[in-house]
Amino acid sequence: xxxxxxxxxxxxxxxxxxxxxxxxxxxxxxxxxxxxxxxxxxxxxxxxxxxxxxxxxxxxxxxxxxxxxxxxxxxxxxxxxxxxxxxxxxxxxxxxxxxxxxxxxxxxxxxxxxxxxxxxxxxxxxxxxxxxxxxxxxxxxxxxxxxxxxxxxxxxxxxxxxxxxxxxxxxxxxxxxxxxxxxxxxxxxxxxxxxxxxxxx
Amino acid sequence: xxxxxxxxxxxxxxxxxxxxxxxxxxxxxxxxxxxxxxxxxxxxxxxxxxxxxxxxxxxxxxxxxxxxxxxxxxxxxxxxxxxxxxxxxxxxxxxxxxxxxxxxxxxxxxxxxxxxxxxxxxxxxxxxxxxxxxxxxxxxxxxxxxxxxxxxxxxxxxxxxxxxxxxxxxxxxxxxxxxxxxxxxxxxxxxxxxxxxxxxxxxxxxxxxxxxxxx
Numbered sequence: 001x002x003x004x005x006x007x008x009x010x011x012x013x014x015x016x017x018x019x020x021x022x023x024x025x026x027x028x029x030x031x032x033x034x035x036x037x038x039x040x041x042x043x044x045x046x047x048x049x050x051x052x053x054x055x056x057x058x059x060x061x062x063x064x065x066x067x068x069x070x071x072x073x074x075x076x077x078x079x080x081x082x083x084x085x086x087x088x089x090x091x092x093x094x095x096x097x098x099x100x101x102x103x104x105x106x107x108x109x110x111x112x113x114x115x116x117x118x119x120x121x122x123x124x125x126x127x128x129x130x131x132x133x134x135x136x137x138x139x140x141x142x143x144x145x146x147x148x149x150x151x152x153x154x155x156x157x158x159x160x161x162x163x164x165x166x167x168x169x170x171x172x173x174x175x176x177x178x179x180x181x182x183x184x185x186x187x188x189x190x191x192x193x194x195x196x197x198x199x200x201x
Numbered sequence: 202x203x204x205x206x207x208x209x210x211x212x213x214x215x216x217x218x219x220x221x222x223x224x225x226x227x228x229x230x231x232x233x234x235x236x237x238x239x240x241x242x243x244x245x246x247x248x249x250x251x252x253x254x255x256x257x258x259x260x261x262x263x264x265x266x267x268x269x270x271x272x273x274x275x276x277x278x279x280x281x282x283x284x285x286x287x288x289x290x291x292x293x294x295x296x297x298x299x300x301x302x303x304x305x306x307x308x309x310x311x312x313x314x315x316x317x318x319x320x321x322x323x324x325x326x327x328x329x330x331x332x333x334x335x336x337x338x339x340x341x342x343x344x345x346x347x348x349x350x351x352x353x354x355x356x357x358x359x360x361x362x363x364x365x366x367x368x369x370x371x372x373x374x375x376x377x378x379x380x381x382x383x384x385x386x387x388x389x390x391x392x393x394x395x396x397x398x399x400x401x402x403x404x405x406x407x408x409x410x411x412x413x414x415x416x
Contacts, residue, residue, distance in 0.1 A: 032275035039271055043264065051256035061259065065267050069274055142254050160216070161251045167218045178218075179209070186212035189247040190240070200246055 016041075020084040027075050039068055042085065046092045052158040053096040055143040063099050067092045082172055089165075090173045093155055138199060145195035153188035156181050202230050204237055211237060215244040 020041070026034035046067055050060035070091050078087060146154055159170045160181075167181045174181070193200065207230050213219045214227045231238050 032272060035271060035275050036268060039268060043267075047259060048256050057257050057259070060256070061263060061267070065270060068267075068271050072271065072274055136257070138250075139254055139257070142250065157251075161248075167213065167216070182213040182218065183209035185216070186209050186244065189212065189244050192247045192251075193243045196247070196250065200250060 017083045017085070021080060024075065024078060024080065024084050027072075028078075035068075035072060038071070038084070042088055043068075045085075046088060048161075049089060049092050049158060050096045052146060052161065053093065053155065054100060055147055059099060059103070060096070063092060063095045066099075067095045070095065083169075086169055086172050089159065089169075093159070093173060097151065097155070141196060141199050142192075145192050148195055149188050149191045153184045153191065156184035157188035157192075160185050202226055204230075204234060207237060208240070211240050212244055215241050215248065 020038065023034040023038050023041075027038065043064060046064045047060055050063040050067075051057060054060050054063065067088065071088060074091075078084075082090075146158070149157070155174065156170055159165050159173060160167070167178045167185075170181045171178050176184075207227050210219065210223065210227055214224060214231075219227065231241065
């Protein structure tokens with residue numbers, strides 16, 4: 001039963017990959033509608049990765065936009081050696097990490113001259129209903145904890161947390177072995193276990 | 202297998218990412234090791250929490266604005282809508298995004314980046330926030346960028362010509378030339394040009410970008 005479901009999921013993933021490859025070919029021929037569809041298909045996942053790496057929705061959206069612009073500019077040189085998804089996630093991951101370092105540089109440079117802007121979520125928390133506020137509180141706790149996991153381990157775990165991303169794919173995105181992916185994810189979760197002890201129990 | 206051997210494989214075991222042989226080896230260890238069983242349970246518990254965690258929803262208009270930005274980028278044209286918006290505005294085309302799920306946010310003011318002074322990462326994000334409103338000024342900026350490019354390229358050719366004419370060695374080349382081009386980079390379709398010049402430890406950058414409309 002389980003095997004049947006896994007087979008169906010594998011077939012679906014394969015079809016999705018083929019669909020992406022087709023869109024990439026169209027985009028390489030100058031069909032901008034293909035970019036739009038690629039954007040539609042992958043923007044949520046790109047946002048989720050960026051958000052989990054940055055812990056801020058506005059920053060994550062900036063990174064998503066820049067990543068797709070990067071895709072557009074680099075599509076002519078994309079040879080399909082990895083899947084489009086893997087390529088995109090690699091771009092998003094590196095863009096998010098770059099962005100984080102860049103913001104850190106900027107905030108340290110402006111520490112004395114101006115106060116840092118208040119971090120804000122996309123939705124205004126003060127207008128959220130109580131149940132959403134509780135969910136947002138848990139999210140804040142996880143965001144905070146994630147930021148205290150080492151960058152290497154956090155990236156591996158965040159990519160795993162994306163739907164359907166296998167250790168092998170993560171290894172391709174990060175250019176590391178499956179064994180390294182495994183140990184980074186293990187270490188990241190153990191660290192989160194310590195940091196989220198009050199929430200997890 | 203002892204605990205150290207299996208420890209880093211416990212994540213793979215918890216996630217079903219091991220081969221059948223590896224899985225069986227770990228299972229045999231877990232049968233007789235309560236500590237590693239507890240670690241597997243911890244891994245699964247943390248993962249369940251992460252699975253239930255979703256980033257805050259994105260207002261549809263933010264996606265729409267981004268899609269328009271990409272469409273403009275794809276068409277190789279710039280217009281006023283390229284500016285990252287401080288507030289959502291009505292769009293003049295049919296919007297197929299779902300609406301009504303999330304109230305439009307009062308976005309916090311975003312810092313405007315103008316110069317790559319903060320390091321090599323700045324140019325990646327700066328162009329998206331450059332407002333281009335006057336085509337005439339854009340052309341002025343394009344022309345200025347091209348002139349600077351031409352000047353530096355000419356300098357490089359001059360250096361090469363002189364070095365071949367006077368048969369100087371690479372060591373003395375630096376003293377006869379003020380400028381060595383290390384790279385020219387087109388940062389975005391707005392013809393922002395970044396030129397790196399100078400000796401390896403005397404790096405200089407020229408950043409040319411269109412001016413914003415005043416007032």
